[in-house]
Every structure is written in C-alpha cells, then in structure tokens.
Amino acid sequence: MRIPVFSFLLPALLLSCVLSAANAAVPCEGGTVFEDRNGNGRRDSGEPGIAGVKVSDGVTLAATDANGAYRLPPVDGRSLFVIKPAGYLSTRRSDGLPDLWANTRTAPGPVLKFGGMPVQPVACRNFALRKAKPSPNRQQRLDVVVFADPQAKSQRDVEYYRRDIVEPLKHDTAIDMGHGFGRFYFDGIAGDMGISLGDITHDDLSLYPALTAATTSLGVPWLHVAGNHDLDFDATRDEDSLLTFRHHFGPDTHAWEEHEATFVLMDDVIHQPGSKPSYIGGLREDQFAFLERYLPTVPRDRLLVLAVHIPFFDAESGRETFRRADRERLFALLQAFPRVLLLSGHSHTQRHVHHGAASGWHGATPLHEYNVGAACGAFWSGVKDADGIPDTTMADGTPNGYARLQVRPGGEYSLSWHPTRLSAGNAANSQAMRLSAPQVLRRGAWPAFAVHANMFMGQDDTRVEYRIDAGAWRPMQRVVAPDPWLVAENTRDDQADALRGYDRAPPAGPSSHLWRGILPTDLVLGEHRVEVRAFDRWQGEQRAVVQYRLEGAAE
Incomplete structure (x- = not known):
C-alpha cells in the first residue's frame, strides 16, 4: 500500500474573476489543474499545469489543455469536480477530505432544517494535485x-x-x-x-x-x-x-x-x-x-x-x-x-x-x-x-x-x-464465520440436530465442510434460514424482565450464507470436537471449531 502525502493548508483561490465597473463578480468559466510540488495548496512559480485531467460538473465533461487549463462554464446548483488521475494524490481540505470540488450557488435555495447549500459566489478555481511517490509499503495492489x-x-x-x-x-x-x-x-x-x-x-x-x-x-x-x-x-x-x-x-x-x-x-x-x-x-x-x-x-x-x-x-x-x-x-x-x-x-x-x-x-x-x-x-x-x-x-x-x-x-x-468484534462468550467465533451447535445431546437420539456455520462472505457455490473428532471431511448443506445464534439472542431478549440494551437485537431473518451439518449421536459418551472449514473465493481456507457432548439418559 502507498502512504499518501497530503497538504494540510487550505487551498487558495488562485485566479481572480474579472470585475465589472460596479465591482461585482463576473462568473468565471475555467481554471487550472496544477502540480503542487511544494505541497502548500497554491500555485507557485515553476509549478506546471497538468494536461489531460478530466473536470466535470456532473453532466458536462472537459479536459485540461497542455498548460493544465480547463474551461467549464458554471451552472447554478451544480458541483464542479476534478476526476483525480492515476499517479496523483489530492490535497486535503480543512476537514480532511480530498480538495477536488467546489459547489456553485448564486442564489439562495430552499430553507432546509440542516442548512442545505449556502450561496457561494462563483470564482475561478484552481485545483492542486501532487505526484504519488513510490512507497516501500506498496505491494503491487x-x-x-x-x-x-x-x-x-x-x-x-x-x-x-x-x-x-x-x-x-x-x-x-x-x-x-x-x-x-x-x-x-x-x-x-x-x-x-x-x-x-x-x-x-x-x-x-x-x-x-x-x-x-x-x-x-x-x-x-x-x-x-x-x-x-x-x-x-x-x-x-x-x-x-x-x-x-x-x-x-x-x-x-x-x-x-x-x-x-x-x-x-x-x-x-x-x-x-x-x-x-x-x-x-x-x-x-x-x-x-x-x-x-x-x-x-x-x-x-x-x-x-x-x-x-x-x-x-x-x-x-x-x-x-x-x-x-x-x-x-x-x-x-x-x-x-x-x-x-x-x-x-x-x-x-x-x-x-x-x-x-x-x-x-x-x-x-x-x-x-x-x-x-x-x-x-x-x-x-x-x-x-x-x-x-x-x-x-x-x-x-x-x-x-x-x-x-x-x-x-x-x-x-x-x-x-x-x-470489529464477535461475542466473547462464543468460543466458536473466527473472523470468517460463526458456528452454532447444541452443547449436549443424548447418545442414541435421532440425528436431527446440527452444527450451523454462518460464513460471512459465503456465496452460493462456497465449499463448506465439517468433520467430527478429526475424522473424514463431509460437505455441509447450504440453507436459507435464520442464524441460530441470533435466534437464541432474540429468545434471551424475549425472556428478559428488563431491557438488556438500549435497543434489542434485530429479529433474525433468513441468511444467504448459512450452512448446516448433522451431528452424529452414535459416538462414545463424552466431548466431541466439530471442525468446520470453508473455502473463501479470495481468502482461501478458513476454519472454526466447536464442541458438543453426548450423555446417557435414563428413561
């Protein structure tokens, strides 16, 4: 990855609009995109214009000439912006955002609760770009x-x-x-x-x-x-x-x-x-x-x-x-x-x-x-x-x-x-998936209970498999169903006699990336390890583990 270098200075308006006899601003129809070599946000002597940079108002498209100049007549209510070209970095506005745009507003708009877009006299606007420098952190991506x-x-x-x-x-x-x-x-x-x-x-x-x-x-x-x-x-x-x-x-x-x-x-x-x-x-x-x-x-x-x-x-x-x-x-x-x-x-x-x-x-x-x-x-x-x-x-x-x-x-x-976080109390968590399984089953019970794997980046064709106690890997079945962990959280909210949080968890809805595998009940009494692996299209094999226990029960 490359580490961008920004200018922390407010950009100045570098071209003056021609004034009429009444000293009122005449709308400007262009400006310059230039290479800000010293990073101060304004065009200084020796800083060249950049040719071929695209500038738009969201409808019309213009490009800078050999001197970096563009011509784009302002239209009231539109936003002028530079399409940052590859190989360059933008300077930074006072709020930290890229300084590549300017709104045009010549007359008051509707009165809106949050202020809308204030009147901003149209002025010629130059835009500063800096050449991106090769970085040792850059990993060819x-x-x-x-x-x-x-x-x-x-x-x-x-x-x-x-x-x-x-x-x-x-x-x-x-x-x-x-x-x-x-x-x-x-x-x-x-x-x-x-x-x-x-x-x-x-x-x-x-x-x-x-x-x-x-x-x-x-x-x-x-x-x-x-x-x-x-x-x-x-x-x-x-x-x-x-x-x-x-x-x-x-x-x-x-x-x-x-x-x-x-x-x-x-x-x-x-x-x-x-x-x-x-x-x-x-x-x-x-x-x-x-x-x-x-x-x-x-x-x-x-x-x-x-x-x-x-x-x-x-x-x-x-x-x-x-x-x-x-x-x-x-x-x-x-x-x-x-x-x-x-x-x-x-x-x-x-x-x-x-x-x-x-x-x-x-x-x-x-x-x-x-x-x-x-x-x-x-x-x-x-x-x-x-x-x-x-x-x-x-x-x-x-x-x-x-x-x-x-x-x-x-x-x-x-x-x-x-x-950013997964529930700390669930040992089956991984960054790629969350597993849900019953903690205990009766040995010999009808095998109707399952481990579920919610593979967060799963797709229709994602391969998800599981195995018990380091045995053979078996495919899990993709199902469109609610995540059992969230269903259980909904139940905990329902059963609580006071609010557990400012707002309760959302009702569990069908998940498009959930897989199910039946848990065998004909194994020996005691703990059994369930391991799940999923093959992410981009990140490769991902694994998570959960356990369940088989117990005997008197009739």
Whole structure:
C-alpha cells in the first residue's frame, strides 16, 4: 500500500474573476489543474499545469489543455469536480477530505432544517494535485477500505463508530517499529483510499462534521456516497434533497482514477416526497449524461467499480426497489468493460449477487455485486460488551465491521470482511464465520440436530465442510434460514424482565450464507470436537471449531 502525502493548508483561490465597473463578480468559466510540488495548496512559480485531467460538473465533461487549463462554464446548483488521475494524490481540505470540488450557488435555495447549500459566489478555481511517490509499503495492489451505513443517530453513535470501527482499524494497521514501545499508527497506512456507501447519518445531518472528523483521522483519501438517510427530508423535490450532503461532501456523482481501478460513485436514491415509498433506487438523466460522456474515456485494462447505496437487485420479491429501466440502461453502458464490480450498502445484511439476463445484464460472464454489511450493524443495537459498545449483529447473523477491496494491476480483485468484534462468550467465533451447535445431546437420539456455520462472505457455490473428532471431511448443506445464534439472542431478549440494551437485537431473518451439518449421536459418551472449514473465493481456507457432548439418559 502507498502512504499518501497530503497538504494540510487550505487551498487558495488562485485566479481572480474579472470585475465589472460596479465591482461585482463576473462568473468565471475555467481554471487550472496544477502540480503542487511544494505541497502548500497554491500555485507557485515553476509549478506546471497538468494536461489531460478530466473536470466535470456532473453532466458536462472537459479536459485540461497542455498548460493544465480547463474551461467549464458554471451552472447554478451544480458541483464542479476534478476526476483525480492515476499517479496523483489530492490535497486535503480543512476537514480532511480530498480538495477536488467546489459547489456553485448564486442564489439562495430552499430553507432546509440542516442548512442545505449556502450561496457561494462563483470564482475561478484552481485545483492542486501532487505526484504519488513510490512507497516501500506498496505491494503491487490498490487497497481500498469500504464502510457501509455508519448510520449514527446521535453523538453517542458517533462515538460507537469511532471506537468500534475507526480506532480498531488504526490499531490493526499500526506498525511495530521494533524499538520496544509498541505499535504506532501513521497517517494513511490503513489503505490507499476509502469509500463510505451512504447513510452516513440516520437523518441527523448535523452529525456530519463529527463523523467526518472520525473518518479522516485515518489519514486516507475518503469518498462518500449519499444514502436515503442522508436526504434533506424537508426538500419538496429530488433535485434539492442532497443540498446539505453536497455542502459537506461535494458532488453526488463523482469519479476517481487509479492505475488498477476506476471508481464511479453515484447517488442512486430517488426522493419521492409525498409518495409511498418515499424513495426508490434509480438514476437521474443528468447522471446518465455524465456516464455516457465519461465511460468512453475510461481505460478497459483495469477494474471499473460502481459504488452506490441502494442495491441494484430488487431486495423484496414482487416489488421494484431499483427501477428496472434504469438498471438495464446502466448495465448496457457497462457491458463493454471486461471487469466490473458493483458495491452497494443499505440492507444491513451481507450478500453477493451475480447479475444475469433476468436482471438486465447481458455480458459474457455474470456481473458481481457485493452488498456490503453495515458498519453500524443492526443500527448500534443489542447488548453492550465490557467496553460499552453494543453487539449490533445484523439480521442475517453477520457481525458489524468493514470490508476491504484489493485490486491488482490488470483489474483482478479480492474482497474480505473484517468484523470489529464477535461475542466473547462464543468460543466458536473466527473472523470468517460463526458456528452454532447444541452443547449436549443424548447418545442414541435421532440425528436431527446440527452444527450451523454462518460464513460471512459465503456465496452460493462456497465449499463448506465439517468433520467430527478429526475424522473424514463431509460437505455441509447450504440453507436459507435464520442464524441460530441470533435466534437464541432474540429468545434471551424475549425472556428478559428488563431491557438488556438500549435497543434489542434485530429479529433474525433468513441468511444467504448459512450452512448446516448433522451431528452424529452414535459416538462414545463424552466431548466431541466439530471442525468446520470453508473455502473463501479470495481468502482461501478458513476454519472454526466447536464442541458438543453426548450423555446417557435414563428413561
């Protein structure tokens, strides 16, 4: 992984707008993208412009000339942004986010509870980039940290997010310098970049600065997708529903380029005020206009990643949760790319979907969508641990956490899920799966009881096997059913005569990554060891162990 170098200075506006006789600002129609060699955020003598950098307002696409200059007339209400080219790093805004965008707002918009987008006079804007330096930590791959649904409802939840997601990630990636003083975290070593897949908050947009401060403490360039809980719900039309989000995070359609992958991040929440449902998944005409201009410029020798909030698949049988016409139109644009990965959030469960003709994909191979589990898990619910952090296991039995996407040159990629905590009292836990089994069975009982393995990154074709007492390996059967561990947690909540946590665990729902193996009861009395192994497509063989006991019983 490479350690990004950022400028910590606020960028200055480097080109002056021509003033009229009345000394009022005349809209500027361009600027420069330049190489910030000394890292101070402003263009100094000898710092050249960078040719061929793409600049957009979410609809129109321009490119810088040989001197790094671009021309893009401002349009009120749009966000101007630079598509960071491969081989360069962005400078950093005062809040720690990449400084690659500027909003245009010449007249007051609707009055919104959380402020919306304030008036910002149009000024010529230069953008600073720094050349990426080779790093000894670089392992010939791009390392991307992926959060879905941090979804803080309150400052208390922001602290859960910081303590449960961000701080452990720092600890896990800290470096032992060998001097005996322990491990140290250095700015930016958690990954090469990060993405949050929407629902940054749970309707309280005033929490954005606190959440951003926690996230950017990782020192990683971080990009944000908008979710349905990031909307200005008092906006009366979809066009105004992300004004506050855009004030804090910039354009709701954005792109970012690396040598190994191209990232396109899009708002796919269509706000429908006054209707039921109040939103649906889909894309706007201006987004298709951008894609139709931008995608032909994207190299085909790398991975193309589309990051959104609402999944492209229909989450409910018989109900359109993503507009089918939009999905088919999008998939047609993607069909020419040999390697495409879709990333989505929203569901607070985890699954892999491989799109085919039934969902409008007609490529040579199925189109992979990874629906990423939530950082907040089940909305920061459940029993708190010794550190005061809720268990917050999701409805499909997946523990909360974050994902990593690693991309190698040529576009080959791997994915992994990183639980932040698993229940300490369950010895069957591993980072890859959770096992559930009865503790004791009667010897000679009808063999109807099973060990269950919830393989968090499991897919339909994942090979999962088990063996008893180091015997022969036998296949486990994939089942679509609730996770027994969460069912038991629901029962404990039901039987408690007082609240066990601020919110109880979610009702267990069908899990798409659960396997079952019958436990034999014709073995000798006593303890028996059950070992499970699963073959993860990217991480290889994963193992976990649990025990059960056979006892004799008098009639």
